[in-house]
Amino acid sequence: MATKIHLIDLYAFQNTFDGNMLETLLFDSNISCKVSARFAKHPESDDFLEKSIAVEEKLVEDARSIIRDAIKTGIISADGRFKA
Numbered sequence: 001m002a003t004k005i006h007l008i009d010l011y012a013f014q015n016t017f018d019g020n021m022l023e024t025l026l027f028d029s030n031i032s033c034k035v036s037a038r039f040a041k042h043p044e045s046d047d048f049l050e051k052s053i054a055v056e057e058k059l060v061e062d063a064r065s066i067i068r069d070a071i072k073t074g075i076i077s078a079d080g081r082f083k084a
Helices: 016-028 057-072
Strands: 007-013 033-041 047-056
Touching (some): 007 016, 016 047
16 A cells, blocks of 8 residues: 655745755755746746745654755755745
8 A cells, every 4th residue: 555645845946056955965864855846926026937845744844954054054045935
């Protein structure tokens, strides 16, 4: 029987480099993730492509900590935002 995994959209970003770094950091911490993209309306300009990273519900806090540390240490930009 298949196991159902509940993914939580945790963090949104625009920068592809940030996404690649986050995937690597999470992978190195044994946290699986899914990166997706969608068009979103930016309040100050035209439409843009928003990317988001989702992780398994039980690993949200661990992933959040990794993302915060990556921002704090300058590994990724501070341009993204937490969605959950």
